[in-house]
Amino acid sequence: MDSLHAIGFYVSSGISLAGGLGVALLPLRDQRGASMAVAGIGLAGIYFSLSAGFAAGVALVCYVGCAALLASVQYRTLESVASVLGRQLGAIGAAALVALLVYSAWRGDFVHGAFFGGAFGAASVGRVLLAHDALATEAVAAVVLVGLAGAVAAWRLRERAR
Amino acid sequence: MSVGLVGVFLVAAGLVGAGAFTAAWRRDLTAALAGVPLMFAGAGVAFVGVSRFSVAGGPQLFGQAFAVLLAISAVALVALGVGIAGREASR
Numbered sequence: 001m002d003s004l005h006a007i008g009f010y011v012s013s014g015i016s017l018a019g020g021l022g023v024a025l026l027p028l029r030d031q032r033g034a035s036m037a038v039a040g041i042g043l044a045g046i047y048f049s050l051s052a053g054f055a056a057g058v059a060l061v062c063y064v065g066c067a068a069l070l071a072s073v074q075y076r077t078l079e080s081v082a083s084v085l086g087r088q089l090g091a092i093g094a095a096a097l098v099a100l101l102v103y104s105a106w107r108g109d110f111v112h113g114a115f116f117g118g119a120f121g122a123a124s125v126g127r128v129l130l131a132h133d134a135l136a137t138e139a140v141a142a143v144v145l146v147g148l149a150g151a152v153a154a155w156r157l158r159e160r161a162r
Numbered sequence: 163m164s165v166g167l168v169g170v171f172l173v174a175a176g177l178v179g180a181g182a183f184t185a186a187w188r189r190d191l192t193a194a195l196a197g198v199p200l201m202f203a204g205a206g207v208a209f210v211g212v213s214r215f216s217v218a219g220g221p222q223l224f225g226q227a228f229a230v231l232l233a234i235s236a237v238a239l240v241a242l243g244v245g246i247a248g249r250e251a252s253r
Binding site for chain 2: 059
């Protein structure tokens with residue numbers, strides 16, 4: 001990987017992590033939605049610098065969609081029943097998870113290979129999705145359909161109840 | 163300056179940790195749901211990194227394809243969660 005790709009990777013990583021922390025810490029839903037969009041832009045940059053251009057495009061569209069959902073007027077809050085102690089224990093667990101993942105990445109013994117890294121990859125990824133992994137693709141499509149149908153049904157019920 | 167698989171995994175760990183922290187820390191359940199796409203993003207970065215660095219003899223695109231599936235699953239999950247939250251809040 002040359003220096004330009006490495007710089008792109010590190011800058012995109014910083015943008016994505018900053019967006020992720022914004023989603024976790026910012027108080028307003030508009031701000032959290034904007035942070036999710038920033039995280040998506042950074043994620044797309046990471047994918048692009050790793051020679052996964054098609055995945056970068058799909059991730060950008062999907063995460064901007066997530067941001068729009070989180071910042072939309074249909075957003076409603078649901079208070080959690082978890083106590084303050086439970087949330088603090090969960091945060092400590094998240095920190096322990098990061099420590100475990102960093103340790104495993106640092107101490108892991110990986111075999112390095114070679115990849116030409118030039119292709120945008122849309123046709124190749126399409127062949128993988130629609131030929132080799134067609135069943136998994138259809139399963140995810142079913143999940144998307146159920147999610148969108150559920151959101152539309154919930155919205156219609158709420159509108160009818162008004 | 164270069165990037166290796168360890169660097170990719172460190173970024174993936176950061177994203178997964180940010181997502182887990184979001185899911186655990188937010189009092190609002192709908193806001194906590196926003197941690198799931200971040201965890202999926204971390205997993206996708208790890209898959210793409212493995213696809214990029216650990217392949218010998220040509221491009222193996224399973225990692226990229228799985229990252230695409232994770233991104234689509236993330237937006238579907240958020241759509242479902244926001245829809246359910248809207249329905250519950252209107253009751």
